[in-house]
Amino acid sequence: MIRLPLVLFFSAFLFSAGVYGVLVRRNAVMVLMAIELMLNAVNVNLVGFSANLKAMSGQVFALFIIAVAAAEVGIGLAIVILLFRNRESINVDEVSLLKW
Amino acid sequence: MTGQEYAFIVLAAVGSISAIATVTARNVVHAALYLVVTLSSVGAVYLLLGAEFVAWVQILIYVGAIVILFLFGLMLTKAPIGRDSLDNQQRWVGVLVAFGVFAGLAYLIQDAFPLQDAVAAPGFRGSTEAVGQSIFHSYVLPFEAVSFLLLAALIGAVVLARKDDET
Amino acid sequence: MVAAETTAVAAASGILKLTWIIALLPVISAALTLFFGKRTPGRGAVYGILALAGSWVLSILVLWHFVQGGGTQASQVEWFNVGPFHLQLGQYIDGLAAVMLVVVTSVSLCVHVYSLGYMHGDKRFTWFYFVLSMFTAAMLDVIIAPNLFQLLIGWEVMGVCSYLLIGHWWEEKENSNASIKAFITTRIGDVPFMFGIFALIAATGFKTSNITEISTMVHTGAIPAGVAAVAAILLFGGTIGKSAQFPLHVWLPDAMAGPTPVSALIHAATMVAAGVYLVGRMYTVFIGAETWVLQTVSIIGAITMLGAALLALVQNDIKRVLAYSTLSQLAYMVAVMGVGPAGRNAAFFHLFTHAFFKALLFLGAGSVIHSVHSNNMSDMGGLRKYMPVTFLTFVIGSLALAGIFPFAGFWSKDELLVSTHDGHMWLFIIMVVTAALTAFYTMRMVWLTFFGAYEGHGHPEESPASMTGPLVFLAAATVGVGFLGSPLLHAPFFKWVYFGEPEAIHFVPWIALLGTAAALGGIALAYAVYKEKRERDPLEGALGPFWGLFQNRYYIDAFYMRAIIYPVRDRLSAAVYWFNQNIIDGVVNGVAALARGVSVVVYWFDRNVIDGFVNAVGSGAEEGGGLLKYLQSGNVQWYAVGLFVGVIALTIIFVRA
Numbered sequence: 034m035i036r037l038p039l040v041l042f043f044s045a046f047l048f049s050a051g052v053y054g055v056l057v058r059r060n061a062v063m064v065l066m067a068i069e070l071m072l073n074a075v076n077v078n079l080v081g082f083s084a085n086l087k088a089m090s091g092q093v094f095a096l097f098i099i100a101v102a103a104a105e106v107g108i109g110l111a112i113v114i115l116l117f118r119n120r121e122s123i124n125v126d127e128v129s130l131l132k133w
Numbered sequence: 134m135t136g137q138e139y140a141f142i143v144l145a146a147v148g149s150i151s152a153i154a155t156v157t158a159r160n161v162v163h164a165a166l167y168l169v170v171t172l173s174s175v176g177a178v179y180l181l182l183g184a185e186f187v188a189w190v191q192i193l194i195y196v197g198a199i200v201i202l203f204l205f206g207l208m209l210t211k212a213p214i215g216r217d218s219l220d221n222q223q224r225w226v227g228v229l230v231a232f233g234v235f236a237g238l239a240y241l242i243q244d245a246f247p248l249q250d251a252v253a254a255p256g257f258r259g260s261t262e263a264v265g266q267s268i269f270h271s272y273v274l275p276f277e278a279v280s281f282l283l284l285a286a287l288i289g290a291v292v293l294a295r296k297d298d299e300t
Numbered sequence: 301m302v303a304a305e306t307t308a309v310a311a312a313s314g315i316l317k318l319t320w321i322i323a324l325l326p327v328i329s330a331a332l333t334l335f336f337g338k339r340t341p342g343r344g345a346v347y348g349i350l351a352l353a354g355s356w357v358l359s360i361l362v363l364w365h366f367v368q369g370g371g372t373q374a375s376q377v378e379w380f381n382v383g384p385f386h387l388q389l390g391q392y393i394d395g396l397a398a399v400m401l402v403v404v405t406s407v408s409l410c411v412h413v414y415s416l417g418y419m420h421g422d423k424r425f426t427w428f429y430f431v432l433s434m435f436t437a438a439m440l441d442v443i444i445a446p447n448l449f450q451l452l453i454g455w456e457v458m459g460v461c462s463y464l465l466i467g468h469w470w471e472e473k474e475n476s477n478a479s480i481k482a483f484i485t486t487r488i489g490d491v492p493f494m495f496g497i498f499a500l501i502a503a504t505g506f507k508t509s510n511i512t513e514i515s516t517m518v519h520t521g522a523i524p525a526g527v528a529a530v531a532a533i534l535l536f537g538g539t540i541g542k543s544a545q546f547p548l549h550v551w552l553p554d555a556m557a558g559p560t561p562v563s564a565l566i567h568a569a570t571m572v573a574a575g576v577y578l579v580g581r582m583y584t585v586f587i588g589a590e591t592w593v594l595q596t597v598s599i600i601g602a603i604t605m606l607g608a609a610l611l612a613l614v615q616n617d618i619k620r621v622l623a624y625s626t627l628s629q630l631a632y633m634v635a636v637m638g639v640g641p642a643g644r645n646a647a648f649f650h651l652f653t654h655a656f657f658k659a660l661l662f663l664g665a666g667s668v669i670h671s672v673h674s675n676n677m678s679d680m681g682g683l684r685k686y687m688p689v690t691f692l693t694f695v696i697g698s699l700a701l702a703g704i705f706p707f708a709g710f711w712s713k714d715e716l717l718v719s720t721h722d723g724h725m726w727l728f729i730i731m732v733v734t735a736a737l738t739a740f741y742t743m744r745m746v747w748l749t750f751f752g753a754y755e756g757h758g759h760p761e762e763s764p765a766s767m768t769g770p771l772v773f774l775a776a777a778t779v780g781v782g783f784l785g786s787p788l789l790h791a792p793f794f795k796w797v798y799f800g801e802p803e804a805i806h807f808v809p810w811i812a813l814l815g816t817a818a819a820l821g822g823i824a825l826a827y828a829v830y831k832e833k834r835e836r837d838p839l840e841g842a843l844g845p846f847w848g849l850f851q852n853r854y855y856i857d858a859f860y861m862r863a864i865i866y867p868v869r870d871r872l873s874a875a876v877y878w879f880n881q882n883i884i885d886g887v888v889n890g891v892a893a894l895a896r897g898v899s900v901v902v903y904w905f906d907r908n909v910i911d912g913f914v915n916a917v918g919s920g921a922e923e924g925g926g927l928l929k930y931l932q933s934g935n936v937q938w939y940a941v942g943l944f945v946g947v948i949a950l951t952i953i954f955v956r957a
Contacts (some may be wrong), residue, residue, distance in 0.1 A: 034135065034137060034253040034254050034255060034256055034257070035135075035137055035138050035141045035181060035182065035253060036138065036248065036251040036252070036253050037246050037251055037254075038242055038243070038246045038247070038248040038251050039138065039141060039142070039145070039248070039251075040141075040178070040182070041242045041246065042239060042242060043141075043145040043148065043149065043178070045235055045238035045239055045242060046145075046149050046152070046235060047148065047149070047152050047171070047175075048234065048235075048238065049231045049232070049234045049235035049238070050149070050152040050153055050155070050156050050231070051152075051156070052227075052230060052231045052234050052944055053156050053227050053228065053230075053231035054155065054156035055937070055940055056223065056226070056227035056230055056231065056937055056940055056941055056944070057156070057220050057221060057223065057224050057227035057228075057937075058156065058219065058220060058221075059219060059220060059221045060161060060219055061210075062161065062203055062206045062207050062210065063156075063161060063164060063219065065203065065206075066155060066156075066164060066165065066168050066203060067155075067156055069168070069172075069195070069199065070152055070155065070156070070168075070171065073171070073172065073175050073195075076175070076187070076191075077175060077178060077179075080178075080179050080182050080184045080187055081182060083182070083184065083257075083259065084182040084183050084184065084254070084257045084259075085254050085257075087254075087257050089259055089263055089264060089266075089267035090267065090271075090272075092184050092186070092187050092259050092264055092267075093264065093267050093268055093271075093272050095184070095187045096186075096187060096190060096264070096268070097272075097275060097276075097279055099187075099190055099191065099194050099195070100194075100279045100282070100283060101279065101282065102194075102195075102199070103194055103198065103199060103283070103286075104282055104283050104285075104286035105286075106199050106202055106203075107202070107286050107287065107289075107290040108286050108289050108290055108293070110202055110203075110205070110206040110290070110294075111289070111290040111291075111293035111294040112293060113206055113210060114206065114209055114210065114293075114294050115293050115294060117209070117210040117211075118296075123210045125221075125935070125936055125937060126221050126935050126937065128934075128936075129933060129934030129935045129936075130934060131934050221937060223937065223938070223941065226941055227941070230941055230944045230945060230948075233944070233945070233948045234944055234947075234948060237947075237948050237951045237952070240955070241951065241955070244955070
């Protein structure tokens with residue numbers, strides 16, 4: 034079978050890629066994609082531990098996270114579309130009203 | 134190194150490269166397609182790890198539904214194409230922070246589960262039946278809560294995205 | 301043959317275990333009416349009618365169990381425990397409860413159907429049916445309650461429903477005042493009632509509120525007679541309030557401001573009977589108490605009986621005549637309750653028959669009011685030609701009320717008289733006199749309403765079938781139910797309702813003759829007085845100064861207003877005003893003067909020391925904020941950078957540590 038640290042390194046790499054995307058991308062939809070990458074990293078972690086510890090809970094929680102991710106994307110895109118409708122732009126760095 | 138590990142390393146490499154491509158692509162639609170590759174390889178990793186049900190759900194929900202949603206989102210918002218307008222001015226800060234995060238995580242993983250000491254556990258197969266048993270015996274209440282959450286998200290998305298009555 | 305009977309009894313007792321469903325059905329219909337009523341065709345009346353029809357059928361089946369000679373049934377489930385105290389929900393069904401169930405469901409069903417016509421087009425029609433169903437459920441709960449807490453719940457819900465229904469047309473100030481009066485007056489009785497319940501629970505050592513267990517403890521002497529006396533007289537306070545006995549009777553006549561079907565259901569047949577039912581249910585406590593308790597009960601009943609009957613003589617409003625008549629008839633029951641077990645059973649027989657004929661009279665009066673749009677008998681007259689069905693049924697009810705053979709009132713009044721003639725002669729005499737008065741005012745009411753010439757406006761018409769149907773049903777019941785307690789037919793009623801052991805019912809011919817003579821005398825006198833049309837009520841001259849006294853209800857209402865309500869309202873506010881002007885203002889002024897002196901000193905300190913400090917803090921914050929504000933860029937991704945950097949920093953710190 035696969036050694037656990039390998040899986041964890043893969044997960045960590047995916048997570049870091051997600052962090053980069055969240056920090057750097059201007060387009061809100063792209064930010065959402067990066068968030069999906071981070072969520073997937075968590076799932077890889079859970080499934081890896083599940084296989085290693087021979088416990089089903091990891092897989093069940095991975096499923097729950099997939100469901101929550103679906104909900105999050107739905108709401109996120111709704112917000113993005115609302116944003117676009119109001120400001121003709123979905124660039125996150127242009128949405129900076131909440132400041133001094 | 135077993136055959137499974139070789140397969141895993143190949144898949145992980147594909148997934149990692151396309152993940153980087155996803156967050157660096159100049160074209161938003163290309164980014165979404167790279168995301169498909171990443172998600173599919175993650176699904177394949179699940180299969181390798183013996184989580185067949187999660188793997189299929191990954192393919193169905195992520196590749197089948199969520200990426201499609203992203204594409205719709207991109208189309209509806211007429212996302213501009215071109216690198217400069219896609220990334221903001223803090224690219225190097227982002228690289229630094231992302232690298233820091235990876236370094237921190239890698240250090241912690243190596244600290245807790247040293248790679249040289251790790252042994253491959255014997256095969257484990259979490260069949261769909263076992264997943265079902267677990268969800269509907271131990272996790273019925275969280276399951277219901279998730280279903281409620283999905284309902285709330287559905288209503289919320291409709292309320293947020295619908296056009297206000299022009300009155 | 302015997303086997304078949306046993307099976308039948310067993311089947312019936314199976315139904316007995318489900319008696320609680322009778323009370324549950326109206327709750328369900330109330331919920332349905334509330335939530336779906338407005339969207340249902342017919343505005344939701346159908347739920348209540350169907351539920352009550354179901355309850356009525358079940359009640360008949362339950363009574364059938366006792367007709368066959370079945371025994372009592374009690375079952376309950378644990379609700380909660382507080383220390384040693386166990387509270388249960390459940391049911392206790394004996395013959396008395398079964399009879400009461402039939403009475404309440406019959407009258408309630410009639411009223412539900414009748415209101416279809418009477419309340420037609422009312423803007424709160426659905427709400428009306430909701431409260432009717434809720435009320436019925438509460439009354440049924442009181443009947444089946446095995447413990448005092450469950451009884452109290454139903455008791456209070458009834459009070460609320462009564463309040464809501466009296467004030468149904470609250471747009472008119474008079475109606476809302478009447479509902480408030482009813483609610484507060486019965487509440488005054490409910491306070492001692494609750495203390496009575498607490499006293500009994502305390503007497504059991506805080507173990508139970510179960511009526512059967514309390515009865516056993518009183519019977520065996522585990523609760524001493526003195527304690528039982530205090531508890532009983534406190535419980536009787538609830539009866540005085542709910543059954544409108546002197547001195548808390550003042551709310552019932554005013555409660556006639558409610559819609560007439562409500563008056564029939566709540567203020568004639570059922571809720572006001574709950575007080576009497578309570579005394580009967582707790583009778584072991586009353587019997588086990590010292591003797592002065594039951595004497596008090598009798599005296600209160602006797603005062604109300606005669607006083608209310610006299611007031612009924614002079615009323616012009618047809619519903620008020622019936623209201624005072626209800627007071628008087630309830631007082632019969634209460635007074636005879638005080639005589640002993642035989643009196644208790646006779647009182648329940650009278651409650652049983654009275655519910656039917658008084659509901660009939662009220663619904664008949666409602667039919668008349670619906671037709672002539674006035675409550676005043678001076679606007680009626682000659683209606684027998686226009687409203688034949690109402691007229692016939694109303695006369696049947698009136699004859700029953702007057703106590704004429706063979707209608708229900710005759711048999712029950714006869715039983716009441718029989719139970720008192722031996723050893724309670726003073727009460728017996730008052731009852732006979734009241735019976736004559738009852739016949740007189742009943743005859744006066746019938747004559748002024750249905751005979752002579754029509755005095756009102758418009759063209760009166762017979763009411764729709766939904767209103768006359770219940771009238772006919774109740775009239776049939778009024779003719780029929782009396783025979784259940786007839787000693788000539790072995791009085792089956794008293795084999796269902798008894799205290800201790802069933803006792804033989806005797807027919808005493810001279811009492812029956814005396815009662816009939818009193819009734820006929822009253823009727824004949826009324827006929828003689830009212831047969832000719834006069835401008836003014838002939839009684840006004842005949843009664844002399846008493847006319848004014850009766851018209852003003854012995855000045856009891858005025859006394860309450862002057863002696864209690866105005867003083868409390870006016871004096872209290874005057875006292876509060878004085879206190880406010882002199883004490884509070886004085887204190888305030890003194891404090892102000894003191895403060896002025898101190899303030900001069902403080903002012904200097906404030907200007908120089910505090911302000912300097914405050915200004916320093918303020919300008920410091922402003923300068924600092926001016927520098928820090930550049931961090932608040934509003935760019936979320938910068939914030940995310942800070943987040944992740946923070947996480948990395950914390951990780952390093954924790955790993956190092």
